[in-house]
Amino acid sequence: xxxxxxxxxxxxxxxxxxxxxxxxxxxxxxxxxxxxxxxxxxxxxxxxxxxxxxxxxxxxxxxxxxxxxxxxxxxxxxxxxxxxxxxxxxxxxxxxxxxxxxxxxxxxxxxxxxxxxxxxxxxxxxxxxxxxxxxxxxx
Ligand SMILES: [Zn+2]
Numbered sequence: 203x204x205x206x207x208x209x210x211x212x213x214x215x216x217x218x219x220x221x222x223x224x225x226x227x228x229x230x231x232x233x234x235x236x237x238x239x240x241x242x243x244x245x246x247x248x249x250x251x252x253x254x255x256x257x258x259x260x261x262x263x264x265x266x267x268x269x270x271x272x273x274x275x276x277x278x279x280x281x282x283x284x285x286x287x288x289x290x291x292x293x294x295x296x297x298x299x300x301x302x303x304x305x306x307x308x309x310x311x312x313x314x315x316x317x318x319x320x321x322x323x324x325x326x327x328x329x330x331x332x333x334x335x336x337x338x339x340x341x
Contacts, residue, residue, distance in 0.1 A: 204245055206234065206311045210303035213290035221306040222288050235273045235314055237282035240289030244279070244314035246272050252316045259328050274334035276314040284314060 208221030223234050223243050231248040246269075247253060253272060260268045273284040287296045319330055 203310050203312050205308050206245070207305050208307040208309050209301065210306050211288060211301035212299040212303075213293060213295055214297045214299040215295040216290060216293045218290055218292040220291050221309070222301060223309050223311050224302055233269055233286065234311065235269075235276060235284040235286060236288050237279055238285055238289060239282050239294050240291040242279040242282060242284075243309070243311050244276065244284060245311050246276065246314045248272075252320055255324070255327070256331065259324065259331060270335055271331050272314070272316075274337070275316055275319045275331060277316060277318050 206223040206225060209224045210219060211222050212219050220240075222236070223245075225232055225234060225245070232245060235244050235246055236242070248257065248268060253268065256271050256275065257268050260271050269286045273286045276284045278284070285296075288298060288301055289296045290298070319327060322330060
Protein backbone atom coordinates (compact mmCIF):
# COMPACT_ATOMS: atom_id res chain seq x y z
CA UNK A 203 0.00 0.00 0.00
CA UNK A 204 1.19 3.42 -0.88
CA UNK A 205 -0.20 6.91 -0.32
CA UNK A 206 -0.64 8.57 -3.69
CA UNK A 207 -1.97 12.02 -4.52
CA UNK A 208 -5.41 12.12 -6.10
CA UNK A 209 -5.66 14.51 -9.02
CA UNK A 210 -8.86 15.78 -10.52
CA UNK A 211 -10.19 14.38 -13.77
CA UNK A 212 -13.41 14.98 -15.65
CA UNK A 213 -15.30 12.47 -17.73
CA UNK A 214 -16.15 13.82 -21.18
CA UNK A 215 -19.11 11.46 -21.50
CA UNK A 216 -21.05 11.92 -18.24
CA UNK A 217 -19.40 15.05 -16.81
CA UNK A 218 -18.45 13.38 -13.54
CA UNK A 219 -15.52 14.92 -11.64
CA UNK A 220 -13.36 12.37 -9.88
CA UNK A 221 -9.96 12.00 -8.28
CA UNK A 222 -7.46 9.57 -9.77
CA UNK A 223 -4.20 8.52 -8.12
CA UNK A 224 -1.21 9.91 -9.97
CA UNK A 225 2.47 9.27 -9.39
CA UNK A 226 3.32 12.46 -11.26
CA UNK A 227 5.71 12.95 -14.10
CA UNK A 228 8.79 11.88 -12.22
CA UNK A 229 7.91 8.35 -11.25
CA UNK A 230 10.34 6.21 -13.16
CA UNK A 231 9.50 2.56 -13.66
CA UNK A 232 6.16 2.64 -11.91
CA UNK A 233 2.62 3.31 -13.09
CA UNK A 234 -0.90 3.27 -11.71
CA UNK A 235 -3.29 0.81 -13.36
CA UNK A 236 -7.05 1.32 -13.36
CA UNK A 237 -9.76 -1.32 -13.72
CA UNK A 238 -12.02 -1.18 -16.78
CA UNK A 239 -14.92 0.04 -14.60
CA UNK A 240 -12.83 2.86 -13.09
CA UNK A 241 -13.46 1.71 -9.51
CA UNK A 242 -10.11 0.18 -8.52
CA UNK A 243 -6.50 1.20 -8.83
CA UNK A 244 -3.19 -0.58 -8.28
CA UNK A 245 0.42 0.36 -8.72
CA UNK A 246 2.88 -1.75 -10.65
CA UNK A 247 6.64 -1.57 -10.49
CA UNK A 248 8.70 -2.41 -13.59
CA UNK A 249 11.57 -3.69 -11.48
CA UNK A 250 9.92 -6.40 -9.45
CA UNK A 251 10.94 -9.94 -10.28
CA UNK A 252 7.78 -10.77 -12.22
CA UNK A 253 7.86 -7.55 -14.25
CA UNK A 254 11.46 -8.23 -15.24
CA UNK A 255 10.41 -11.65 -16.55
CA UNK A 256 7.54 -10.04 -18.52
CA UNK A 257 9.91 -7.43 -19.86
CA UNK A 258 12.16 -10.09 -21.35
CA UNK A 259 9.15 -11.73 -23.05
CA UNK A 260 7.77 -8.44 -24.33
CA UNK A 261 11.14 -7.48 -25.79
CA UNK A 262 11.44 -10.78 -27.61
CA UNK A 263 7.94 -10.13 -29.02
CA UNK A 264 9.12 -6.81 -30.44
CA UNK A 265 6.95 -4.48 -28.31
CA UNK A 266 8.49 -1.67 -26.36
CA UNK A 267 6.02 -1.12 -23.57
CA UNK A 268 5.50 -3.60 -20.78
CA UNK A 269 2.61 -1.74 -19.15
CA UNK A 270 -0.22 -3.18 -21.29
CA UNK A 271 1.20 -6.67 -20.69
CA UNK A 272 1.44 -6.13 -16.93
CA UNK A 273 -2.08 -4.67 -16.84
CA UNK A 274 -3.41 -7.68 -18.75
CA UNK A 275 -1.63 -10.15 -16.44
CA UNK A 276 -2.43 -8.51 -13.09
CA UNK A 277 -4.95 -10.34 -10.93
CA UNK A 278 -8.38 -8.78 -11.57
CA UNK A 279 -10.10 -6.97 -8.70
CA UNK A 280 -13.82 -7.58 -8.20
CA UNK A 281 -13.83 -9.37 -11.56
CA UNK A 282 -12.48 -6.31 -13.35
CA UNK A 283 -9.35 -6.49 -15.48
CA UNK A 284 -6.75 -3.78 -15.08
CA UNK A 285 -5.96 -1.43 -17.95
CA UNK A 286 -3.33 1.25 -18.48
CA UNK A 287 -5.89 3.98 -19.12
CA UNK A 288 -8.04 5.93 -16.68
CA UNK A 289 -11.73 5.16 -16.61
CA UNK A 290 -14.64 7.15 -15.21
CA UNK A 291 -15.91 5.45 -12.01
CA UNK A 292 -19.48 6.36 -12.97
CA UNK A 293 -19.83 5.23 -16.59
CA UNK A 294 -16.54 3.38 -17.23
CA UNK A 295 -15.64 5.62 -20.18
CA UNK A 296 -11.99 6.37 -20.87
CA UNK A 297 -12.96 9.44 -22.85
CA UNK A 298 -11.86 12.14 -20.43
CA UNK A 299 -12.11 15.88 -20.85
CA UNK A 300 -8.99 16.32 -18.69
CA UNK A 301 -6.99 14.51 -16.04
CA UNK A 302 -3.99 15.32 -13.87
CA UNK A 303 -5.76 18.44 -12.58
CA UNK A 304 -5.62 19.93 -9.10
CA UNK A 305 -4.88 17.76 -6.10
CA UNK A 306 -8.12 16.68 -4.46
CA UNK A 307 -6.82 14.29 -1.80
CA UNK A 308 -4.69 11.27 -1.11
CA UNK A 309 -5.54 7.61 -1.58
CA UNK A 310 -3.96 4.45 -0.31
CA UNK A 311 -3.30 2.35 -3.41
CA UNK A 312 -2.32 -1.34 -3.25
CA UNK A 313 0.29 -2.93 -5.44
CA UNK A 314 -1.02 -5.09 -8.28
CA UNK A 315 -0.61 -8.81 -7.65
CA UNK A 316 0.19 -11.48 -10.21
CA UNK A 317 -0.59 -14.66 -8.30
CA UNK A 318 -2.57 -16.26 -11.14
CA UNK A 319 0.34 -16.11 -13.59
CA UNK A 320 3.45 -15.93 -11.39
CA UNK A 321 3.93 -19.69 -11.30
CA UNK A 322 3.72 -20.28 -15.05
CA UNK A 323 6.70 -21.45 -17.07
CA UNK A 324 8.15 -18.84 -19.46
CA UNK A 325 6.51 -20.44 -22.50
CA UNK A 326 3.09 -20.69 -20.83
CA UNK A 327 3.46 -17.16 -19.56
CA UNK A 328 4.22 -15.95 -23.10
CA UNK A 329 1.08 -17.68 -24.39
CA UNK A 330 -1.03 -16.34 -21.57
CA UNK A 331 0.32 -12.86 -22.12
CA UNK A 332 -0.39 -12.86 -25.86
CA UNK A 333 -3.95 -14.00 -25.17
CA UNK A 334 -4.53 -11.50 -22.36
CA UNK A 335 -3.24 -8.62 -24.48
CA UNK A 336 -5.38 -9.53 -27.47
CA UNK A 337 -8.45 -9.79 -25.22
CA UNK A 338 -7.66 -6.43 -23.67
CA UNK A 339 -7.48 -4.87 -27.15
CA UNK A 340 -10.91 -6.19 -28.02
CA UNK A 341 -12.50 -4.99 -24.78
ZN1 LIG B 1 -18.37 9.10 -17.01
